[in-house]
Amino acid sequence: AQTVTQSQPEMSVQEAETVTLSCTYDTSENNYYLFWYKQPPSRQMILVIRQEAYKQQNATENRFSVNFQKAAKSFSLKISDSQLGDTAMYFCAFMKHLIGSSNTGKLIFGQGTTLQVKP
Amino acid sequence: GAVVSQHPSRVICKSGTSVKIECRSLDFQATTMFWYRQFPKQSLMLMATSNEGSKATYEQGVEKDKFLINHASLTLSTLTVTSAHPEDSSFYICSARDWASGGSYEQYFGPGTRLTVT
Numbered sequence: 001a002q003t004v005t006q007s008q009p010e011m012s013v014q015e016a017e018t019v020t021l022s023c024t025y026d027t028s029e030n031n032y033y034l035f036w037y038k039q040p041p042s043r044q045m046i047l048v049i050r051q052e053a054y055k056q057q058n059a060t061e062n063r064f065s066v067n068f069q070k071a072a073k074s075f076s077l078k079i080s081d082s083q084l085g086d087t088a089m090y091f092c093a094f095m096k097h098l099i100g101s102s103n104t105g106k107l108i109f110g111q112g113t114t115l116q117v118k119p
Numbered sequence: 120g121a122v123v124s125q126h127p128s129r130v131i132c133k134s135g136t137s138v139k140i141e142c143r144s145l146d147f148q149a150t151t152m153f154w155y156r157q158f159p160k161q162s163l164m165l166m167a168t169s170n171e172g173s174k175a176t177y178e179q180g181v182e183k184d185k186f187l188i189n190h191a192s193l194t195l196s197t198l199t200v201t202s203a204h205p206e207d208s209s210f211y212i213c214s215a216r217d218w219a220s221g222g223s224y225e226q227y228f229g230p231g232t233r234l235t236v237t
Binding site: 046091104105107110 | 228
């Protein structure tokens with residue numbers, strides 16, 4: 001069974017600074033996806049960034065980037081130039097690869113990290 | 120992007136009554152929908168996977184007779200909490216996959232429904 005662990009329940013960062021959220025996972029699969037989702041106070045889940053396990057290059061989306069270490073099963077999220085709107089709960093998630101499998105695409109979430117961006 | 124709606128956004132019901140929550144994919148067909156439960160400041164807990172035209176697959180520990188899931192069309196799944204009790208009070212979130220995109224990873228989330236049982 002797959003597991004996802006976020007060891008930082010809460011973090012804070014000053015506006016405009018950089019912060020890194022940690023995530024580790026455990027799986028015996030070779031092909032899979034990893035995601036970071038953001039849940040602001042509105043509680044709407046928003047996809048921040050995704051990474052395919054077969055891609056060695058780390059994904060980036062504007063101010064958000066990941067450090068994907070497949071051998072170490074680590075998938076951290078770096079937020080640069082933090083903004084007040086980044087205040088949210090962040091979830092790391094795992095999904096088995098879909099092609100050629102009976103996988104329905106269910107996500108396995110970590111416990112979440114609450115990030116507070118301070119002005 | 121694809122939109123998923125949930126109705127109602129919040130509901131209060133009395134203990135012992137049943138309440139239905141709807142999840143709709145507005146601009147795509149969703150052969151697979153997922154239902155989650157979330158307690159304050161906690162993670163999303165997958166309750167069940169709902170496939171159009173077939174019985175839902177429930178996660179271990181989730182009472183099938185308590186949480187009835189129906190996925191009668193490609194755009195609608197419903198979750199009915201039967202004989203609700205205060206401990207069923209929670210935030211319920213649905214998500215849907217756009218199967219037309221083949222092996223797409225993308226999963227779209229609804230805005231959630233806050234259920235309060237008094």
